[in-house]
Amino acid sequence: MNDNPVLRIVAKIIIPMILLFALYVQFHGDYGPGGGFQAGVIFAAGFILYGLVFGTEALRSAVPPHILRIFIALGLVLYAGVGVATLLMEADFLAYNALSQDPVAGQHLGIFLVELGVGITVGAVMITVFLGFAGRNDP
Amino acid sequence: MLIEVVNVVILALLAVTALAAVRLNDLFAVTMMFGIYSLLATIMFVVLDAIDVAFTEAAVGVGISTVLMLGTIGLVGRRARKASHRPILPLIVVIITGAALVYGTLDMPRFTDPAAPVHQHLGPYFLNESPDQIGIPNVVTSILASYRGYDTLGELAVIFTAGIGVLGLLGLRRRKRPGHEGGAR
Numbered sequence: 001m002n003d004n005p006v007l008r009i010v011a012k013i014i015i016p017m018i019l020l021f022a023l024y025v026q027f028h029g030d031y032g033p034g035g036g037f038q039a040g041v042i043f044a045a046g047f048i049l050y051g052l053v054f055g056t057e058a059l060r061s062a063v064p065p066h067i068l069r070i071f072i073a074l075g076l077v078l079y080a081g082v083g084v085a086t087l088l089m090e091a092d093f094l095a096y097n098a099l100s101q102d103p104v105a106g107q108h109l110g111i112f113l114v115e116l117g118v119g120i121t122v123g124a125v126m127i128t129v130f131l132g133f134a135g136r137n138d139p
Numbered sequence: 140m141l142i143e144v145v146n147v148v149i150l151a152l153l154a155v156t157a158l159a160a161v162r163l164n165d166l167f168a169v170t171m172m173f174g175i176y177s178l179l180a181t182i183m184f185v186v187l188d189a190i191d192v193a194f195t196e197a198a199v200g201v202g203i204s205t206v207l208m209l210g211t212i213g214l215v216g217r218r219a220r221k222a223s224h225r226p227i228l229p230l231i232v233v234i235i236t237g238a239a240l241v242y243g244t245l246d247m248p249r250f251t252d253p254a255a256p257v258h259q260h261l262g263p264y265f266l267n268e269s270p271d272q273i274g275i276p277n278v279v280t281s282i283l284a285s286y287r288g289y290d291t292l293g294e295l296a297v298i299f300t301a302g303i304g305v306l307g308l309l310g311l312r313r314r315k316r317p318g319h320e321g322g323a324r
Contacts, residue, residue: 025194030275033190035283041198048206069306076299079292094288104274111275111284118295125302126203132309133210 011053018046026119030108036115040122048130056135065131068124075121079114086110145186153179166217170208177201191279 026039051059083094091098096110153176160172177200184193248255265282273281283291 029280030277032277033194033279035191035280038191038194038198041195041203045198045202048203052206072299072302072306076295079295083288083292094285094292096285096288103272107273107281107285108275110288111273111280114284114288114291115280118291121295121299121302125298125305128302129207129305130203130210132305133207134213136214136309 007053011049015046015050018049019043022046022123026115027112029115030111036118037122039115040119040124041126043119043123044126044130047127051130051134056131059127059131060135063127065128068128068131071120071124072128073121075117075119075124077117078120079117082110082113082117142186146183149179149183149186153183164219166212166215166219167209169219170205170212173208174201174205177204191277 022039022043022045025034025042026036029035029039047059047063050062082096082099086095086098087093089098094110094114096107097103098106099109100106156172156176156179160169160176163169163172177196180200181193181196184190184196248257252258265278265286269275269278269281269286273285275281
């Protein structure tokens with residue numbers, strides 16, 4: 001598909017919109033439908049479209065596999081880290097109320113952080129799975 | 140009344156799509172059928188007012204899994220091999236299992252019954268307490284991330300494990316090709 005100018009230009013126009021929409025879904029999940037999981041999948045879909053149109057080799061240089069591997073673990077560590085942080089603040093595991101003086105503000109912060117963790121891991125895993133499958137039959 | 144018609148039409152289309160996917164021999168067409176099936180399921184979730192689930196189904200079922208199946212077809216070829224055995228025994232097992240499941244639904248509360256146990260116990264608690272305890276408008280997010288934070292952590296661990304599994308089985312390294320420069324990474 002590398003030599004199709006229509007596909008390349010359309011992809012270049014809509015990939016930034018997909019990534020922006022993913023960020024919107026990520027950080028607007030408290031107020032509307034969506035959240036970390038959906039945002040991670042949409043974010044990965046943008047990169048997968050890039051890989052489909054420009055080739056997996058180009059995708060590999062855009063998101064190097066060793067960075068992906070770090071991000072896969074980073075999201076889970078962030079999520080569990082919030083739980084450990086609440087433990088250190090002498091509350092229950094993942095009891096976000098302890099994160100701030102105001103319980104509701106603590107809940108907001110906790111939900112923001114764990115959703116971010118979900119988004120990071122899901123996005124990285126989806127790109128990894130795509131690269132694992134699609135990267136095997138490169139010419 | 141209208142909602143029942145919509146439900147019946149979507150369910151009928153789901154059955155038709157599933158049968159078509161079973162009958163077809165061309166794996167590319169089967170993948171497209173799966174995509175259509177997921178889109179119909181998405182509509183079903185929207186009709187049921189489960190917008191967050193519909194969102195996930197549209198992104199994962201229609202988008203990612205279709206791409207992954209196309210990638211797999213690229214590896215294995217697009218023709219299904221002829222079955223080497225007659226499908227009578229599996230058919231009987233499936234029919235018996237399906238009949239048992241349908242029999243099981245007879246004890247369930249009626250569809251959209253507000254007096255069903257699931258709407259009496261925790262549901263009202265979450266809906267009433269979430270604005271004061273969590274303070275965010277989307278109750279689905281407050282349940283997923285806060286009330287059921289342990290479950291979501293477990294789900295994330297499952298996705299993490301899936302990613303590690305794919306890395307272990309398929310790897311991400313470029314295959315070494317003779318005569319190709321710059322392959323070291």
